[in-house]
Amino acid sequence: MKEFDAIFIGAGQAGPFLAARMASAGRKVALVERKYLGGTCVNAGCMPTKTLVASARAAQVTRSASAYGVLIPGEIGIDMKVVHGRAEKVTQDARQGLETWFDGLDSMTVIYGQGRFEDPNTVVVNGERLIAPQIFINVGARPSIPDYHGLQDVPYLTSTSIIQLTEVPRHLVVIGGSYIGLEFAQIYRRFGAMVTVVERGTHLASREDVDISDAIADIIRAEGINVQTEATGLSFRKAADGIEVTTNSGTVIASHILVATGRRPNTDDLGLETTGVETDEKGFILVDDSLSTNVPGIWALGDCNGHGAFTHTSYNDFEIVAANLLDGADRKLSDRIPAYALYIDPPLGRVGMTERQARASGRPILVSTRPMTRIGRAVEKGETQGMMKIIADAGTQQILGAAFLGIEGDEAIHGIIDAMNARTPYPTLQWSVPIHPTVSEILPTLIGDLRAVS
Structure with a gap:
């Protein structure tokens, strides 16, 4: 048996940073990882996929060059081996950076292998027993595969395996019209594939308000992507020329199928039953406002606790626990204002409540919308798809949420994120003097157009 001050199971975007912080303070820590450092973000999520998004945008901009008076002779081609190699290098460089960092921490031990609880204070890895008074679970999540008729009898891709493609599919059928599915649908359409998106719900990206969902669908369809919503009776069968x-x-008839129907936590092989740690019906670990489980001395960070499933929320889990355990603070998970982006092009930046959620809360609300066609910066760049939307509380004058779907929407949204975290009343922003010409300069105008809704 080896004794440590703390054991970390999983090397995603929360545990390793807390482990490094503790190790830097002289605590003896063990970081257990079954495969690669960096978790989903580095290895199968943000970094490789956004690298693919960048390659796809380069192809699209090149195809559109003549509209800007730039003439490029010949056909535009895609070298998928180079595309894949570039994404692979981004991942490898990030992973190597973590390895180098952790190697320099004398009191951190990185152990590669499957960690499994023996009891609330003991983790077994590669047949060796590790014991510590504090254990942090940061095991992430993986693609969830639905039980559609015939799906198990045909080859299919997930968000993890599709990034390994070194060829452009003839016809990619994406099962699931939400964030992951839409990003890959546009990527591979821009690489030259025929693409069909199949969604069971009435709208794409159903978490969003209908006007935002409809605008997303307009962007996707404008690129020649076929969209099927309210799809029922989904089934799969091998055919001579592909997959029916x-x-x-x-x-x-698909040449490739991408299943993008959600994710499930990697908690089913941890031996949690030996600890008494509680999970919900989907396997997510239940945590309190400090990210502690119901078992003293065990915390759950990142995707496996069901509170965010983003790199930035996972990192914020680290910040909360580090502040509370090491700095004497009292930070709470419930203080976090949710924010995220959908990285189609143009992107969607989102924060706080949707209009639907704000209406359901029963408070008096104000709403303002503006199409990107009325934003100078978008017009100048010739990228006018999408819209901007803000929701505010008429009584408290606090901004409740916003959705910026359009060029630079993922960056412009941070003005609202900052204002909401600072609890700045929206009239204060109305009198700011933003830089021209930018997308963000429209915020005072957008706020000035806030109107009551029934």
């Missing part, structure tokens, strides 16, 4: 994908809308 059948819904109530008919049958299409």
